[in-house]
Amino acid sequence: MTFNNEYVDIYPQDAKMKKNISDHLARAFFDRKIEEGREKSFFFFIALSIAAIVTFIFLASFLLRPGKQKGVKVLGQSIALQSYEGPFVLNFDFNGAFSKIESLNIEIPKIDLSNFDVLNFSIRLKNADASSLGALRVSVSNTRNEVSHLYISGIHDSWKRVSMPFSEFKKICDWSNLSQLSFTLEEWNLHPKSGELLIDDIEFSKK
Numbered sequence: 742m743t744f745n746n747e748y749v750d751i752y753p754q755d756a757k758m759k760k761n762i763s764d765h766l767a768r769a770f771f772d773r774k775i776e777e778g779r780e781k782s783f784f785f786f787i788a789l790s791i792a793a794i795v796t797f798i799f800l801a802s803f804l805l806r807p808g809k810q811k812g813v814k815v816l817g818q819s820i821a822l823q824s825y826e827g828p829f830v831l832n833f834d835f836n837g838a839f840s841k842i843e844s845l846n847i848e849i850p851k852i853d854l855s856n857f858d859v860l861n862f863s864i865r866l867k868n869a870d871a872s873s874l875g876a877l878r879v880s881v882s883n884t885r886n887e888v889s890h891l892y893i894s895g896i897h898d899s900w901k902r903v904s905m906p907f908s909e910f911k912k913i914c915d916w917s918n919l920s921q922l923s924f925t926l927e928e929w930n931l932h933p934k935s936g937e938l939l940i941d942d943i944e945f946s947k948k
Contacts, residue, residue: 819861819946820852822922828941833926836935841928845940846921854945855917860905862943866898869936873897876930877938880923881910889913892930896938 814821831845860881866874874896882888889910893903907916924940 816944819944820854820857821942821944822847822849824941828939829924829943831924831926831938831940832936833931833938834935835928835931842925844923844925845938846923847943849919849922851918853917854907854919855915856947857916857945858907858948859946860907860922860943861903861946863900863902863941864896865900865939866896866933867937867939869898869933871933871936873932874926874938875932876927878923878925878927878930879905880921880925881913881919882921882923883913883915884918884920885915887913887915900941902942 814823829845829847831843833843835841835843860879864877866872874894876892876894877896878890878892880888880890889912891905891909893905895901907913913919922943924938926938928934
């Protein structure tokens with residue numbers, strides 16, 4: 742009877758110990774799985790961050806590479822001024838207006854045009870109360886405050902291509918750093934009193 746009593750007392754202790762060991766191993770297993778999951782998430786985050794940084798550097802180097810400037814496009818023997826919203830527009834309405842002059846001023850990026858010879862652009866009249874414009878003043882200026890003007894006529898409601906040699910702008914001596922290109926309408930030189938003047942495909946070319 743004594744042997745049996747001792748046997749009965751010991752067995753539950755062994756079972757409890759086995760259960761504790763089993764629970765400990767299970768907890769260790771799940772803790773390890775959780776830790777592995779955290780490590781995978783951390784390494785995935787690092788890899789994703791590196792990929793984002795590499796992509797940013799690639800795009801920045803592509804968009805800002807030397808020779809490429811905002812608003813300028815090099816086309817073989819010419820350099821074009823770009824407007825991403827379509828043609829440049831000069832709106833005018835001199836019906837009762839106090840000002841008798843309307844101008845469109847286009848800033849020229851810092852580019853050296855000393856090896857170019859001609860200013861080209863396309864122009865047409867739109868939504869005007871006459872089909873012929875009259876005279877338009879075209880001006881160029883540089884950072885040395887040199888300014889020169891030319892007048893053109895024969896502008897109608899259909900596109901016209903205009904080419905103006907640099908040599909005609911007599912007061913410009915330095916073409917290495919132009920600052921502005923301006924198109925100006927003066928009421929006394931116009932047939933219509935209101936409308937829109939569209940200017941597109943502005944470029945500087947070589948002969």
